[in-house]
Amino acid sequence: MLTKQQKSEELRGQIEDCSALVLVGYEKLTVASANELRGKFREAGCTYRVFKNSTIRFAVEGTKHEPLTGLLKGVSALAYNEEDPGAPARVARDFAKDNENFSLKGGVSDGDLLDTKGVNLLADLPGPQELKAMLLRLFNTPATNMVRVLNAAATDLLNVLNARKDDIAS
Numbered sequence: 001m002l003t004k005q006q007k008s009e010e011l012r013g014q015i016e017d018c019s020a021l022v023l024v025g026y027e028k029l030t031v032a033s034a035n036e037l038r039g040k041f042r043e044a045g046c047t048y049r050v051f052k053n054s055t056i057r058f059a060v061e062g063t064k065h066e067p068l069t070g071l072l073k074g075v076s077a078l079a080y081n082e083e084d085p086g087a088p089a090r091v092a093r094d095f096a097k098d099n100e101n102f103s104l105k106g107g108v109s110d111g112d113l114l115d116t117k118g119v120n121l122l123a124d125l126p127g128p129q130e131l132k133a134m135l136l137r138l139f140n141t142p143a144t145n146m147v148r149v150l151n152a153a154a155t156d157l158l159n160v161l162n163a164r165k166d167d168i169a170s
Contacts, residue, residue, distance in 0.1 A: 008058035011051065015078075020085035020109040022066055022119055024092050026050070027075045028101040037095055037102070046081040046088045060108075067113035071106045083107060089123035 002010070017019060026034065041048035051059075053072040060066050079088035089107065096102050107114040109122055126134070 011059035023109040063109040086125040
């Protein structure tokens with residue numbers, strides 16, 4: 001069995017590269033609801049674990065996540081995703097809408113403490129797939145417009161020639 005210090009060190013290693021963490025309260029959740037929540041976090045590629053507040057406090061001490069310690073009251077669980085900082089916030093926000101026994105305590109993003117509103121704003125950020133699609137669209141737009149402009153001259157010339165042919169034929 002791991003000691004508190006070992007658990008804290010293990011957690012510190014897992015969250016070190018995460019840009020955002022979400023802290024939630026799950027008091028009085030039924031077993032079925034807790035399992036459903038774990039499944040939703042898993043589907044979103046997030047890590048969701050229940051820790052003692054002291055374990056979280058020691059793990060974030062001296063890191064960019066340290067502002068989170070002010071929220072460590074009551075029963076707490078931590079959710080994070082290394083690749084998509086908004087994913088745990090989205091899952092937690094959506095789950096909290098349907099479950100009154102589940103609450104968003106707050107979070108931390110790049111060293112800034114987030115209240116519930118901040119976590120909701122984090123949830124609204126596009127994920128990595130959406131950002132890549134937006135970037136590709138941005139790169140593709142100038143090329144598409146250039147092809148349309150180059151094509152327009154030939155199309156206009158063809159329309160003039162067809163109109164002239166129709167006038168001669170009539």
